[in-house]
Amino acid sequence: MPRLRVALAQVDPTVGDLAGNAALVRGWTRKAAESGAHLVAFPEMMLTGYPVEDLVFRESFVAASRKALEQLAADLVDDGLGDVVVVVGYLDADGPARVSAAAAAGKGPRNALAVLRHGAVVARYFKHHLPNYGVFDEDRYFVPGDTFQVIRLGGVDIGLTICEDLWQAGGPFAVAAAARVGLVLNINGSPYEVNKDDVRLPLVQRRAAEAAATVAYVNMVGGQDELIFDGDSMVVTPEGTVLARGSQFAEELLLIDLDLPTAVDAEPPATAGGMRIQRTEVTGPLTRLGEDRIEGRTAPRVTDEAEVWQALVLGLRDYVRKNGFRSVIVALSGGIDSSVVAAIAVDAVGADQVYGVSLPSGHSSQHSRDDAADLAQRTGLHFHTTPIQPMVDGFLANIALDGIAVENLQARVRGVILMGLSNQDSHLVLTTGNKSELAVGYSTLYGDSVGGFNPIKDVLKTMVWQLARWRNAEAERRGETPPIPQSSIDKPPSAELRPGQLDTDSLPDYAVLDAILHGYIDGDVGRDGLLAAGHDPAVVDRVLRMVDLAEYKRRQSAPGPKISIKAFGRDRRLPITNRFQG
């Protein structure tokens, strides 16, 4: 059996940074070459970053992607890396940038993969299955490919596929079986969701069985606006054995020596499953491998809380870094949400880049102020206090407000202060509304909702508590100071906008609320289904009404990392104007 040394580069590109992404490919290809790899595979749309959304429609962007690919092929030779076979995702087009009438003729923008060697593009593949659900709009952007590309390298036939091709049975992986390849490469931009890794492995196993070939799966790492790519690259045999598996949320080069079946020269079919099969020989000698065989490493799996925490930290870090911020600012109320956000921020960018401000009003309890200060001391973030009452009183002296309008006024005065400090010192403002609050509209628009990024936007309140407990326990395990004051975890949640106010005055208990929200939002379960699940009809009616009415607030909310099966934002598209109840 021929032996191939394969490197899966799970790396973190930036959307639109063609030069920077190409530099990443060169750097990681060098590492692969230094380890003797014959082939190194990079993620989907590596050169452009992913997803590029409507940038696809700009001809100049498509041209830049194609040009960057040519340049990369040449630069790899200049780097002395021409011998390594580099598989890289990019944006291509063989027709107008807009999918329209041209699509009928099967021409247009392509979610593409190129095989580079010795300065040339030796093969290309266009993604066959285009996802158009959840956060994905690929029917909007791409024309599907209809050719299955096989490359022969070192006597092994390798089939090339991209992301969604893996998620559907009877597609390119069935064609791979017909083409009798020994290995299927699958390059991905597959966003993180809680438990997605538990779905991904059996999926790769099913597809490896369908292809009757080993599958090498490489996924992107990093944050892009609301998406987090978690890596979790892997190599799985046709029998389902995991030969190697990368970690999540970190760049790494997953290296492995694979003994693969020799390519069969008997005439195979020229088409299968509606796809044409195209074969390309990758010529030129391969680096001779030494005696030492590289066995793949398998990263340990972690708990859900650890996974989510790492996801949120990476999502925030990348938003800060890729958008050129140097620091973040967050209002610390002493409550659980702002405490968790601050702790995430400290893990993401370091305490010295985190500015916490306490903005107490006359209704703020002493324990709130103490807990905020305690958090600052535990984490080492910058901290100062500005009481808001003088400014609140300034408004009340000039306009006649009462009731909820006064409650909201306090939140908005805080928002003005935060934004002023952000403008003055160029901090990114973090907002701290959890998913349960966003769902029911338990927030003040332009008040506590101000901010450029919301680390816990997709985290239900009950999960916020779980994360806090996990992070403190993790600190203790490491012999560090737990970042979050126990009192912030234990006390009953309150917005403290009027004396003695508690969240439970206007909301059901969070355990009840979150169960309803999980059904209604993540599961699209309507009223009848929720009642059948045993929820109280009056509570269900009230919660559903609150969720529907708050759509206008969510439409103006800050972005934040998706961790659930359905995050607010592009994942859940609902009208504001909507009279349906049920």
Next chain:
Amino acid sequence: MPRLRVALAQVDPTVGDLAGNAALVRGWTRKAAESGAHLVAFPEMMLTGYPVEDLVFRESFVAASRKALEQLAADLVDDGLGDVVVVVGYLDADGPARVSAAAAAGKGPRNALAVLRHGAVVARYFKHHLPNYGVFDEDRYFVPGDTFQVIRLGGVDIGLTICEDLWQAGGPFAVAAAARVGLVLNINGSPYEVNKDDVRLPLVQRRAAEAAATVAYVNMVGGQDELIFDGDSMVVTPEGTVLARGSQFAEELLLIDLDLPTAVDAEPPATAGGMRIQRTEVTGPLTRLGEDRIEGRTAPRVTDEAEVWQALVLGLRDYVRKNGFRSVIVALSGGIDSSVVAAIAVDAVGADQVYGVSLPSGHSSQHSRDDAADLAQRTGLHFHTTPIQPMVDGFLANIALDGIAVENLQARVRGVILMGLSNQDSHLVLTTGNKSELAVGYSTLYGDSVGGFNPIKDVLKTMVWQLARWRNAEAERRGETPPIPQSSIDKPPSAELRPGQLDTDSLPDYAVLDAILHGYIDGDVGRDGLLAAGHDPAVVDRVLRMVDLAEYKRRQSAPGPKISIKAFGRDRRLPITNRFQG
């Protein structure tokens, strides 16, 4: 030739209001019956409203739509309207609510049309071509139909189609020709864009020629979040003659007597163009027509400015009405943007429901205050003044800000006051940033950008001036007081956030800016293309950079009516994190 009396009901449904929409169908069917119509056609997704977006995924919503259709059929009989053939759009499903694996089996949610008579659904048709571009995501929601439905009524064969079916050659209209029908009905939810009516007529003419049949096109009217449906229903012969054409932006019943070819009984093909042809006889006698023949009326066409003005008025009126607001509030600076928004609001909901507030600072000129007061007097809206300086000073006494941070502070104090008044009196806050400002980020987030709806969100600054001049001229033509002070139109625009500030201090002249924005945004023209069009390279680079950097602000902006080929929002989906320039 058999004669049919056809009624096209271009009416204004509300998303999710199944009972209300069914009541509309009954009411307009009564009018049609009173005029002796044999058939009345309603718009696409009439029963559910359109677009319903992710409501499609809720099984309870699909079930409610199907049930509402059955109920409607029965109610029409109770109303004594069972003889009239009613064609109505609704949401159906013959598979799981989510388009997924089931789609491969050709089952799932359907953008559907039903033909009702005598209490029964006598025929159904499922939309064949699904738009998945611009604001449309129909591949996300629907499984395409593959059956072309023909009904025979009064000896005439009528083919049934929905919206996008009209926009593509070689589809159902080609099948209509193969099926030799005498009339093709096309029911629509076709959103307004400037000049779309000029595209629509030639399109209907081309399709009528392709079908070799008369085409009856009926479109929805009304506002739904960011979309405005403009009506413009029409009847066109195979030769391209316009027999009738409805007005835009108003509900109406377009009635016409059509002498149509007798159905051919020779055996026609059972399939054509990949679609199965299904034929259904609509039985039962038709109302005998009298001697008087109803000729279709043809509404006069109006200028672009009149069209846009009516669109914005309808968009605002429907947002207010359908979301249960009773009044709107707007900050009046004396500038052109807020003046135009106030005038639109007065036309939309009446002066007595419009509250204008002047919020002058120390930098506000006397002419600004005077112009705001003048506008109030001209239009009759409620008006009062609250100077902001005391509140601005309150912040400056407590936090150290200078430069841009102080400019933004003023805008944010205004935002807090507006939102306070909104909370206090339940007004909808109108925000007044034009498309040019939104494009380049010339606004203060949570400051002048606060508000639930932005009537001029998609109106470039140069068009704002055109609209103001048109509206004033229109008032003069009608012998009324022009609403907008001439001085607001004539003076150079300024944000008045520091002494002597002018927009041109930081922006190019608006004529230059708008030309670049039109190319970059509406046309996806990149840097090279803009230079080729003769724009100054330094200006292009600066403007493109500003547009890209402001994406994060637009993501939190209020909704507003789409009038251009590409509005900010679902029409233009760009990443915030994006390093591409060009």
